[in-house]
Amino acid sequence: MPVRVHGQFQRSVHLVRDFYSARGLEGYVVTAKARETLGQIADALETPGASRAWSVSGPYGGGKSSFALFASRLLRRDADAHAHLSAADDPLADRLREASGGAFCPVLVVGSRGPVLSALADGLGRAMEAFAADVPKGKGRKADTSAAALALAERVRQSDTEGEVMAAYDEAAALVHARTGGGLFLVLDELGKHLEYAAVHPDAGDLYVLQLLAERAAAPGAPPLLAVTVLHQAFERYATGLSSSRRDEWRKVQGRYADVGWVEPVGETLRLLAAAIDADARPADEPARLAEATVEAATLPARMDAEQVRAHLAEAWPLHPAVALLVGPLFRRLAQKERSLFSFLASGEPGSFLAVSAEGAIYRPDHLYDYLTGTLGVALAGGAGARLWAETEAALSRIGGDEMQEQLLKQVAVLSFAGALAGLPPSERVLLATSGAPEAETRAALGALREARAVAYRPFHDEYRVWEGSDFDLSAALAEAREAIPGWTPLAELLRQSRPPQPLVARRHAFETGTSRVFEVVYSDGTDLARLLAAPPETDGRVVYVLPDEAPTAELFQAVRQSDARTLVALVRGLGGLRDLARDLACLDWVRAHTDSLAGDRVARQEVDAQHAALGAEVDARVAEALAPEGAAWFRAGEPQRVDALQPALSAVCDDVFPHAPRIWNELVNRHAPSSSAVRATKGLLRAMTEHPHEPRLGIEGTPAEYGIYASVLQRTGLHRETAAGWRFASPTEPGTEAAIGALDAALREARTAPVGVPALYDRLRQPPYGVRDGLLPILLFSQLVRHGDRVAVFENGVFQQRLSYEAVERLLRGPADFTVQWVEATEAQQVALRALGARVGLAEPAGGHKPLPVVARVLGGVSALPPYVRKTTTMSDQATQVRETLVRAKEPASLLFRELPLACGVEPFEDEAPETAQDRATLYVQVLGDALAELSRTYDDLLTDLDRQLAEAFGLRSASREERRSELGERARALAGEAVDGTLRAFIVRAGDELLDARGWLESIGALLTRRPPNQWGDEDRARFATALGDVARTFAHREAVAFTAEAPTERTRHAQKLRLGVTATHEEEREAVVHVHPEDAETVRQLAASMLGALGEADVDVQLAALGQLSLALLERRAGRSGDLAEILASLSDPSPDA
Structure with a gap:
């Protein structure tokens, strides 16, 4: 059967050669992509100042150069070209002729490995010579135009700078425009070769001239200049290996050119094939029958006209319809590194289309396999799908030369490689339609291939794949999995196991409030719905999808109505077939989890993983379709809801449930679980809040992380601002924060009779209507602790904290459960006592009167600074001892001031009584308490005075002052520095002679030496131990002093004795x-x-x-x-x- 491929498709286009040759446009097909691109050119010509530079990129053999040739002739006002376009799209042809204004002069450049500047100069010179030889009709004398063009051609060939070349292009465009009303049409084909040269020789291959051309093309008011570059791959792929700065320069050039991706759709490829192939004696019925069967088995895009596809497939006879659908996507996937679609058609190589059809055979997919492996063998082995081709060849060697089995195996390989791109997966249906053999014979051959382990069957997708060398029996494993996962397993359970739902975030609410609210997503089969709804959500909200396996019952509808305000319940309809898919996926999960042999079988593991990925994607798509809002009945808080889109519904729930949420935009702390860096920044901020509350910016220097939190949480909300009294913590001005702080303030004021735990305060702010995040809680709490510092008492493990130290801040952040707070205020009668006490402890009375906490802090502060000796000794008066014990046992500040200390001082407690009844008691109370505190404060000094007395008696020190006595004993000790042999005496001599310590420290040093304990830690028994040890050391000292006596000459240090x-x-x-x-x-x-x-x-x-x-x-x-x-x-x-x- 004679078959021909029209000459237009038999060889690649050489732009310059074919433009200037006598070759016509017979056979050129004006494709949809060609019409689209010509439309863009017309748009640019009709719009002054529009971009008039394009970069056309696409695989080899796609028709880019043919289009450039066609467009060049079309813009030159070639009648044949205009007729071609008119036949395909007459309105576009008229529009382009009108927009162009006159004939253009094509400047055609075919790239080479050299500088692009030289190529542009040569191209313009060649174009001007051609223009001079055949000057179009127009204005001015033809001879003058011709002479000017020749002179310009000679001049531009001598140009070697960008400026000179650009000036020549400007002059040429003006010359053509003056003659015809048109301009220049520059086509730079094979630009990739210049780019490759520029990448290797960056100094000699500067591409800046391309940027100048694009900018000149867009210049408004200038004579028209259109620029088109043609590439086989994306511009940036040529820049691989260049420095980042050089790549940036290339990107600037690329950005001046509008991208035109030159990939024809499948329909256009079929039309081209139909136009290219001419077969004599085409059978009457067989082409149409095969086309019908192939289209019926294929999955074509919805945009394709099935009738037109059938017609094109029949016209491409003797190319099998499956091959006609395959070759376009197949050669695109191969990136046509070696062959293009039409070189395949026109080649006479073994296995090619012409070679097989010359024998009278229809060209089937197995012939295509032979052509690919015969002509591209090495390239296939190193390219895409290399493993597939290798496994196919190995399988072919195992099946023993059965022709039908070989044919089907090759079909499976080709369809596996590119069939999905053409709507022809290697399914049983497609193989039956394309094998060319009776159905029974095809099925038998497929069965034999499976038995021979040449192909594997994927039951979930009804697809065959070339066997990849594993002995694993997936079918048997799946059968075992189906036994383990019963068919009646609810869909909700299957999805929970295989495709657990992901939480959702209310995006609009997060954008408006700064708080990301998370909704957990739950699947229910309906039987567990009541239990699910009875438990509160673990997150901000919840979406429950009810996936009933049977028709909803009245009981189910009743259960659905039990939802709370934070829960959206969707009763999903239209779940047909989804449970079977989900069970198949669950079975694959079971196989992966329970099949030990997969661990040592990489091929089987890859196969299972591939099937799992594909089936998982299908399940995900079906789930997304089934759970679309419009396919469910929605309920919230027991009432039906209209939900057209889920995201707005989630934000609406948040707006309703958390109307008083603080509006704080800080991702570090406005979250449930702050990061370690956020916690560090929070510690720094809390420290600044407690130590520098009255300074601008809380005294934070620079812009560390804690300042960002301060600015967004405290400053922006008005919690810390400048008032008439200076910088203070105050009531916030942001409404949401004001509501949350108001709730916190109320909770603090309610804690008058008993402390409240910090976790309880946190829980109050976490719950609706506030929904404050955990990262913000300590910051808001501390803002109020500092603001109300003289009214709020803080307790750690039940012990009153006089001040919030940085260490306490750290402990509160780590363990808030250890801390409680209480609001403390005084009655009028207690104010009487407070005024007297405040004056006694040296506190000036503020405008609003004394508050209990500052007075308690001053009293406890004085006592807490006393050494442990004072807290243990029994040498004080009974009154001082009783006051001391009361202070040590103090737990609650108000009770301490107004009940416990008065009782210790022999005064009735101060209760809620008339102020005048408390005046005399207050005077007595303050007097007794003041005397006791004074005794407490001098008790340790009394101890040191006694130590000094004992030293004087033991060593016969007669000097009048403590300092002189110390000097006297020190002088005597230094005189014995080299005489002592006893260890205790040596140590005593060293300490007694120490001149660096003051008199108080000197006494403490000697006391610590003689009792092995510092005096401030002593108990009463240590005083007796000191007296005994002092007597011993004094006797030893006196003996050594007598032994070492010498009548030395007096010195300044000894002259006084x-x-x-x-x-x-x-x-x-x-x-x-x-x-x-x-x-x-x-x-x-x-x-x-x-x-x-x-x-x-x-x-x-x-x-x-x-x-x-x-x-x-x-x-x-x-x-x-x-x-x-x-x-x-x-x-x-x-x-x-x-x-x-």
Whole structure:
């Protein structure tokens, strides 16, 4: 059967060669894309200042160059071209002729790997020479126009700068316009080659001239210049590997050209095929019958006219209708790196259309498979679908040469590769329609292919796929899954398991209030509806889709009406077939979860995953269609609702349920669960709120995250603003925030008789009508704690907090359940006591009178600063002790001030009574309390005074002041620095000689050394321990001092005292010794005593005198060492001195 392909389709177009040749336009088909693009050109010519530069891009062999050739002839006023367009679209032909104004001069450039500037210059030179050789009819002398064009052609070929080339294009456009009324039509075909050159040689291939051309083309009032570039792929794909700055420059160029995607729709491709193929002796009925069967089996786009498709498919005989539908999408998917559709038609290679049809055979999909693998084998192996082609070849080698099986396997491969793009998936229906064999034979061959593991069947989509090398039996696994998932499983349960619903956000409400409200979506089969509706929503709202498996009953309608205001219930209709799909999907889920063999079978796993993805997408689409608002009956709060669109309904519910929501736009904190960075910023803000409430911006410097929260939450709402009294926390000005703060304020004022937990306050703001988010709660709460700081008491684990420290802020953020607050106010009678107390503790009375909390804080603050010794000692008076115990046990500030402390002071509590009855009690109360507090404050100082006294007695320190006594002992200690061998004495010497500490610290240091505990931590027992340890160290000190005695020369540090060393040893007794310091103030007394003793000694023998003095000295030394009894008794007890004493 002789078959021809018209010459127009037998070779690719070369723009310059074919334009200037005698070749006509026979066979050119004016396609829909061509008409659309010509319409754009006409629009641009009719609109001054419009863009007149286009970038036409599309795959090889798509007809771009043919269109450029046709448009060039059309704008040159070629009669043949005009006739072609008139035959296809006469109004467009007339409109384009009218808009062009006259004949254009085509400037045709075919790209090459070189600078684009040179190509544009050569193209214009060639165009001007052609224009000079055949000057169109028009104004002016033809000879003059011809001469000017030739001169311009010579000049532009010598141009080597962008400015010179652009000037030549301007001059050429003016020359043509002056002659014909038209202009220049620049076509730059194969621009990609210039782009490739520019990418490799960025300095030599600058594309800025293309931007200049596009800008010149759009210049209003200038002689017309139209510019069209032709590419095989998107402009930016040529810029791969360039620097970001260079890519930005290319994008600027690209942005000047309007994109025209050159991809013909399937219908146009069929029309082109029908026009290209000419077959002699076409059968009368078979083409139409095959076309009918193919169209019946295919899934064509709704926009395509089925009758017209049948006609085109029949006219493309002997190309099988399935191949005719396939080849367009197939070669587009291959991106025509090697072949185009029409090179396939015109090629005489083995397996090509002409080669097969020359043998009298119809060209089937299996022939197309042979052509692709025979001519593109290497390219297929490395391109799209490489695995498919490899698996097909492997399967062909296994089926033993059965012709029908081979034919079907090749069909499955081709249809798997591109069939979905043409509406021809490899389904059983399509294979039966396109195999060309009887149905029974086709089914038998398919069964044999399945048995031979050459193809696999996807039951969910009725599709065959080339087997990919797995022994996994999906059909058996699915049968097992269907046993595990009964057919009566409710649709709601199936969807919950396989396609759990996603929460929804009320977008309009979020935009208007700054708060994203989330609605949980729930599926119910109706039987569990009452239980679902009985539980409150876990989110801001809820959408319940009731998916009944049977017709709704009266009981179901009754249950539907039980919804609350935050719940939308949809009774869905029209669910036919969806449960079966959902069960199939659930079965695939079951297979994935319960089939161990999938773990080691990558191919089977990919197959199951692919089927799951495809079926999941289909289920999603069906669910979206079934759950469309118009397909359900809607209810809210027991009443029917009209819901045309779900999003507006969600926002309407939020507006109704949360009418007093604060309008705060801050995504960091206006959310349920703030991020860790938001929590850090909140801590910083709360710290600023508590430490700098009266400063602008709360004292926040710069723009850290906490300032953003401050500006949007506190400043914008008016919670923190400048008032007549300065910057203060105040009532907000934003209505929603004002309502929430009002509710919080009311809750605080209600907590007068007992504290309220912070979680209870938070819950009040979370619930309707406020719906405050968790991230905002601490900020709003602290704004009121600071604002009402002298009225709101804060308790942590039941203990009153005198102030909110930063550490307490952190603990409250982590554990709000540990904190409670209480509103504290005083009665008139209590105000009497407050005035007296305020004056006593040094607080100036404010304009509104004293508040309990500042007074309590001042009292407790003084006590809390006392050392632990004061809280433990029993040495104070009973009154001070009772006041102390009352303060230590204090829990609630008002009760402490007006009940517990008065009772501790022996005064009746201050209740809600007449003020005049409280005046005398208040005076007594304040006097007794003041005395007790004064005693508490001096108790520790009294302890240190006692320590100083004991040190003076133990070491014989006679200086008048504490500082002088310290200096005296220090001087003596430093003198023994190298003499001590005992560890305790060495440590004592170091501390006693420490000159860096003040006198108070010096005493505390010595006390801590001798008791192993700082004095401020002492109990009463530590005072006795100190006395004992001091006596021991004093004796050791005195002994070492006597041993180390030297008559050193006096210095400035020792000049105030004279040292004497005394030592007495009696028979059979240890030596008694001491170093005595004689201070200047005692010197006279010492002299008088010495004179009196001298008189008592009389004229006795010197030895006798010395013995008497020794006896007396020994008694004095015994007494100094701590021996009890008076001096006479000690002296009498001593034995008589022996002659050699």
